[in-house]
Amino acid sequence: xxxxxxxxxxxxxxxxxxxxxxxxxxxxxxxxxxxxxxxxxxxxxxxxxxxxxxxxxxxxxxxxxxxxxxxxxxxxxxxxxxxxxxxxxxxxxxxxxxxxxxxxxxxxxxxxxxxxxxxxxxxxxxxxxxxxxxxxxxxxxxxxxxxxxxxxxxxxxxxxxxxxxxxxxxxxxxxxxxxxxxxxxxxxxxxxxxxxxxxxxxxxxxxxxxxxxxxxxxxxxxxxxxxxxxxxxxxxxxxxxxxxxxxxxxxxxxxxxxxxxxxxxxxxxxxxxxxxxxxxxxxxxxxxxxxxxxxxxxxxxxxxxxxxxxxxxxxxxxxxxxxxxxxxxxxxxxxxxxxxxxxxxxxxxxxxxxxxxxxxxxxxxxxxxxxxxxxxxxxxxxx
Ligand SMILES: Cc1ncc(COP(=O)(O)O)c(C=O)c1O
Numbered sequence: 001x002x003x004x005x006x007x008x009x010x011x012x013x014x015x016x017x018x019x020x021x022x023x024x025x026x027x028x029x030x031x032x033x034x035x036x037x038x039x040x041x042x043x044x045x046x047x048x049x050x051x052x053x054x055x056x057x058x059x060x061x062x063x064x065x066x067x068x069x070x071x072x073x074x075x076x077x078x079x080x081x082x083x084x085x086x087x088x089x090x091x092x093x094x095x096x097x098x099x100x101x102x103x104x105x106x107x108x109x110x111x112x113x114x115x116x117x118x119x120x121x122x123x124x125x126x127x128x129x130x131x132x133x134x135x136x137x138x139x140x141x142x143x144x145x146x147x148x149x150x151x152x153x154x155x156x157x158x159x160x161x162x163x164x165x166x167x168x169x170x171x172x173x174x175x176x177x178x179x180x181x182x183x184x185x186x187x188x189x190x191x192x193x194x195x196x197x198x199x200x201x202x203x204x205x206x207x208x209x210x211x212x213x214x215x216x217x218x219x220x221x222x223x224x225x226x227x228x229x230x231x232x233x234x235x236x237x238x239x240x241x242x243x244x245x246x247x248x249x250x251x252x253x254x255x256x257x258x259x260x261x262x263x264x265x266x267x268x269x270x271x272x273x274x275x276x277x278x279x280x281x282x283x284x285x286x287x288x289x290x291x292x293x294x295x296x297x298x299x300x301x302x303x304x305x306x307x308x309x310x311x312x313x314x315x316x317x318x319x320x321x322x323x324x325x326x327x328x329x330x331x332x333x334x335x336x337x338x339x340x341x342x343x344x345x346x347x348x349x350x351x352x353x354x355x356x357x358x359x360x361x362x363x364x365x366x367x368x369x370x371x372x373x374x375x376x377x378x379x380x381x382x383x
Contacts, residue, residue: 003126003127003129004123004124004126004127005119005120005122005123005126006119006123007119007120007347008119008343008344008347009030009031009032009343009347010031012030012331012335012341012342012343012347013028013030013031013341015335015341016028016335016341019335019336019339024339025339026335026339026340026341027339027340027341027362027366027369027370027373028341028362028366029340029341029342029358029360029362029366029367029370030341030342030343030359031359032168032229032314032315032359032361033228033229033234033359033361034229034232034234034284034288034314034361035361035362035363036232036280036284037232038231038232038233038236038269039231039232039273039276039277039280039281041272041276041277042231042233042269042272042273042276043269044272045268045269045271045272045273045276046236046265046266046268046269046272048268049264049265049268049269050265054264054265054267054268055264056264057260057261057264058261058262058264058267059261060252060253060255060256060259060260060261061087061088061089061248061251061252061255062087062088062089062240062261062262062267063089063264063267063268064084065268065271066089066267066268066270066271067084067085067087067089068084069270069271069274069275070082070084070087070089070240070242070270070274071083071084071086071087071242072274073274074087074212074225074242077200077210078210078212078213078223079210079213080212080213080218082242085245085248086242086243086244086245086248087240087241087242087248088240088241088243088248088251088252088255089238089239089240089262089267089270090239090240090241090251090255090259090262091237091238091239091259091263091266092226092228092234092237092238092239093196093198093224093225093226093228093239093240093241094120094239095239095254095255095258095259096194096222096224096239096240096241096251097118097120097121097124097194097196097224098120098124099241099250099251099254099255100160100192100194100222100241100243100247100251101121101124101125101128101160102124102128102254103247103250103251103254104159104160104192104247105125105128105130105159105160106128106129106130106159107128107129107130108129108130108131108157109131109157109158109159109160110130110131110132110133110155110157110158110159111125111130111131111132111133111158111159111160111161112133112134112135112150112153112154112158112160112161112162113125113132113133113134113135113161113162114134114135114137114145114162114163114164114167115134115136115137115348115349115350115351115352116137116169116170116345116348116349116351116352116355117134117137117162117167117168117169117348117349118164118168118169118196118348119347119348119349121162122134122349130159131157133153133158134349134350134351135149135150135153136149136351137170137172139170139308139317139319142172142173142308142310142311143167143170143171143172143308143310143317144172144174144175144178145163145174145178145182147178147181150181150182150185151181151185154185154189154191156189158189158191159191159192160191160192160193160194161182161185161186161191161192161193161194162193162194162196163179163182163193163194163195163196163211164195164196164197164198165179165195165196165197165199165209165312166199166200166202166203166310166311166312166313167199167312167313168199168315168348169315169317169343169345169347169348169352169357170310170313170315170317170357171292171310171311171312171313171315171316171317172310172311172312172317173203173206173208173310173311173312174209175209176207176209179209179211179214180209180214182211183211183214183216183217183220186217186220187216187217187220191220192220192221192222192247193211193217193220193221193222194222194224195210195211195212195221195222195223195224196224197210197211197223197224197225198224198225198226198228198229198239199229199312199313199314200225200230201229201230201281201285202229202230202285202288202312202313202314203311203312204285204288204289204292204310204311204312205311206311210223211223212242218244219244221242221243222241222242222243222247223242223243224239224240224241225239225241225242226238226239226240227239227270227273229314230273230281231273231280231281232280232284233269233273236263236266236269237262237263237266238262238263238266238267238269238270288314288360288361290364291314291360291364291367292309292310292314292316292360293309294360294364294367294368295307295316295358295367295371296308296309296310296316298367298368298371299316299318299358299371301371302371302374302375302378303323303375303378303379303382304320304323304378304381304382305318305319305322305323305378306318306319306322307319314359314360314361315357315358315359315360316357316358316360317345317352317355317356317357318355318356318358319354319355320354320355320356320378321354322382323378323381323382324382325381326344326346326353327344327345327346327352327353327354327355327356328344328346329381330344330356330378330381331343331344331356333377333381334356334374334377334378337377337380338370338373338374338376338377339373340370340373340374342356342357342358343356343357343358344356344357345357358370
């Protein structure tokens with residue numbers, strides 16, 4: 001258990017809530033979830049499902065009709081034909097990373113993954129006794145992969161490569177050339193790649209390239225996606241993986257042993273999400289783009305801060321190196337002195353030092369308030 005890490009967003013949220021109980025007013029920029037409500041037609045589908053008996057256990061890999069809908073959705077959005085047998089439905093997308101690492105990584109096996117990156121990758125690799133091999137993401141390239149290092153660090157010992165684009169925490173999006181190079185190396189060394197595409201819909205500029213769509217990657221790719229972000233369904237716990245059928249069988253067995261199945265009425269709501277009106281998602285993404293521009297502009301006016309405009313997700317990753325302070329100290333002072341909850345870049349790995357992560361999945365009024373309150377604290381920290 002000592003090797004298992006955590007996700008600091010939940011810890012900072014708890015500290016912020018404790019301050020709120022003492023009467024402090026906090027602006028929450030720490031947690032990564034859309035502030036939008038789940039669209040009405042999806043909520044209606046869940047209500048209907050509850051009223052018509054979808055309150056029982058279902059198959060461990062997911063309801064057949066949802067697996068069909070997901071296979072269709074992935075076929076359409078990734079441009080490669082996917083069958084329902086390749087789909088495993090889980091409570092949220094997070095179990096796909098946990099189960100994939102459990103299934104593929106033995107003690108001593110190496111896993112190459114982005115750093116700064118979603119902290120659960122490294123945590124679970126450590127948990128199973130694997131060896132995390134971080135690939136630094138470089139601000140100069142819009143937080144792309146350092147391909148030179150990637151090529152040096154992938155070896156015969158590598159049993160899994162993890163990529164995430166659009167990225168948490170940087171908002172970076174991997175270029176086609178980067179994804180193609182990762183795929184080429186994975187194919188030649190026959191290494192599976194977990195492609196975390198949960199922020200696929202939150203892409204503001206340029207093209208989205210799915211690893212799954214590249215030639216020859218079907219046998220090597222595990223796609224992770226879900227409903228939490230695209231349909232503002234974080235609390236419903238509904239996600240999925242798409243992978244070669246032998247691995248899908250292993251993940252299904254892990255589901256039998258842990259969850260039995262994902263909630264049946266959530267799954268039926270998921271069909272409505274995939275097959276229903278996509279306007280609410282488009283509207284939400286357009287609003288996030290506006291907020292991105294507002295927050296990037298505001299951050300670049302703050303003392304000691306410089307911030308690139310990220311191409312995706314709903315996070316910014318401002319550089320605070322000019323302040324000459326540790327990220328953790330800056331985040332802590334912003335919480336205590338400005339009442340603004342943000343995460344230190346180091347919550348996403350050692351290469352996050354010198355950065356903060358802010359989620360802009362909150363109202364424009366909150367973002368403006370946060371920026372106003374941060375200014376004097378950062379001025380004090382930098383002097
Ligand atoms: C990169 C990344 N992958 C996966 C997830 C997990 O999403 P879910 O809520 O569906 O488990 C998150 C959630 O924050 C994420 O940021």
